[in-house]
Amino acid sequence: MAPTLTDVLGEVVTSVADRARDLDAGHTDTRVDIAAAGTAGLLGRGVVDGSVASMIEVIEDVSSVSLSAGFSLWAQRMAIEYVSRAPEPLRGKHLDSLLTGRRIGVTAMAAGLKQVAGLGEVPITGRRSRAGLVVTGPIRWASNVYDESLIVLPVRTEDSTLVAVVDADAPGVDIRSAPDLIGLGSTASTSLALDDVVIDEENVISADLAGFVRAIRPVFLLLQCAFCSGAIRAALDGAGESLAGVNEVFRPEFDQRTEEFESIRARLAAFAAEPATPSPADLIRLRLDAAQTAVAASRLEATVRGGAGYATGSDTNRRFRETAFIPIQSPSEGQLRWELAQFE
Numbered sequence: 502m503a504p505t506l507t508d509v510l511g512e513v514v515t516s517v518a519d520r521a522r523d524l525d526a527g528h529t530d531t532r533v534d535i536a537a538a539g540t541a542g543l544l545g546r547g548v549v550d551g552s553v554a555s556m557i558e559v560i561e562d563v564s565s566v567s568l569s570a571g572f573s574l575w576a577q578r579m580a581i582e583y584v585s586r587a588p589e590p591l592r593g594k595h596l597d598s599l600l601t602g603r604r605i606g607v608t609a610m611a612a613g614l615k616q617v618a619g620l621g622e623v624p625i626t627g628r629r630s631r632a633g634l635v636v637t638g639p640i641r642w643a644s645n646v647y648d649e650s651l652i653v654l655p656v657r658t659e660d661s662t663l664v665a666v667v668d669a670d671a672p673g674v675d676i677r678s679a680p681d682l683i684g685l686g687s688t689a690s691t692s693l694a695l696d697d698v699v700i701d702e703e704n705v706i707s708a709d710l711a712g713f714v715r716a717i718r719p720v721f722l723l724l725q726c727a728f729c730s731g732a733i734r735a736a737l738d739g740a741g742e743s744l745a746g747v748n749e750v751f752r753p754e755f756d757q758r759t760e761e762f763e764s765i766r767a768r769l770a771a772f773a774a775e776p777a778t779p780s781p782a783d784l785i786r787l788r789l790d791a792a793q794t795a796v797a798a799s800r801l802e803a804t805v806r807g808g809a810g811y812a813t814g815s816d817t818n819r820r821f822r823e824t825a826f827i828p829i830q831s832p833s834e835g836q837l838r839w840e841l842a843q844f845e
Contacts, residue, residue: 510559524567564731579653583653648670672698723784781840789834
C-alpha cells in the first residue's frame with residue numbers, strides 16, 4: 502500500500518521536532534526541512550496534486566513543532582505558487598526544483614501586496630535595455646535567502662509593475678548580513694539590495710501586479726493562517742498541562758483562547774475548500790484573528806508554565822519568542838487593521 506499523506510507528513514513532522522532545538526539555537530537551518538518536505542512530495546499540495554486544505558495541514562503540523570520550519574515551508578510554498586502561475590518556459594525552468602526542495606524559494610512580494618492595497622509604491626524600479634530589465638532597489642525583508650535561492654519580487658517600471666524571478670547570486674544582488682533575531686534565526690531572514698540587476702524577459706511571471714496579487718492573496722493568507730494555527734495548537738497543549746492548582750485561575754482565559762482557536766480552524770477549513778469564495782474582508786479578519794490568538798496563546802502558555810517557560814531552551818520559551826514575530830510579518834498587524842477598516 503502506498504504511504505498516505507498522514508504517513509509521510511508524520512515522518513517530516515517527527516524529523517522537524519527532533520531538530521527544533523538546533524533550529525532555534527541556529528546550529529542548523531531550515532533547508533533540511535524544506536528538502537525533506539520536497540522529497541516526501543508535500544510541497545506541491547494544492548498546486549500539482551491534493552488541495553490547499555492538505556497544504557494547510559502540512560504547514561500547520563510542522564509549525565506545531567517548529568514555527569521556524571513551518572514559516573520557511575510557507576515561504577517555499579508561496580514561491581511555488583507564484584512560479585506555477587508563470588508562462589510555461591519559466592515554469593519548466595524552475596518549478597520542479599522548487600517542488601522537490603532542491604532549490605530554495607524566496608517570496609519578496611511584501612512591497613507588491615502593499616502597493617496593491619494602496620500603502621505605497623514598490624521601491625524596486627526597472628528600466629528596459631537591450632539586455633533586459635535593469636532593476637535597482639531594496640528588498641527590506643525576506644526569508645529563505647541563500648546564495649542558491651530563487652527570488653520572486655515585484656518591479657515597478659514606467660508603465661506597469663511586474664512580477665519576476667531573479668537568482669540570489671546574480672550580479673548586482675547584495676545579500677545583507679542577517680541580523681540577530683530573538684526567534685526564527687534559522688530561516689535565513691535578512692534584507693537585500695539590487696543594483697542594476699539584469700532580468701531577462703523570460704523571467705517575468707506576470708506583467709499585471711494587481712491581477713496577480715488578487716489571484717494569489719487568498720492562498721497567501723490562508724497558508725499564513727496555517728502556521729499561526731499550528732503555533733496556537735502547540736501553545737494551548739502546553740498551557741493545558743499546567744492548569745492545575747493555583748493556575749486554575751487561568752481557566753477562563755484558556756477556554757477563551759480555545760474557543761478562538763476552534764473558530765479559526767473552522768473558518769480556515771471552510772475557506773480552504775473554496776479559496777476564491779471568501780471576501781477579502783473575511784480573509785483579512787481570519788488572518789488578523791489567527792495572528793492575535795497565536796501571540797495570546799503563547800503568552801498564556803509562558804505564564805502558566807512559570808520557570809519552565811522562562812528557560813530559553815524550553816519549547817514554551819521558543820514558541821513565545823517565535824510568535825512575537827507574527828504581528829510584524831507582512832502583512833503586519835497594522836496593515837491588516839488598516840485594510841480591514843476600509844471594509845467597515
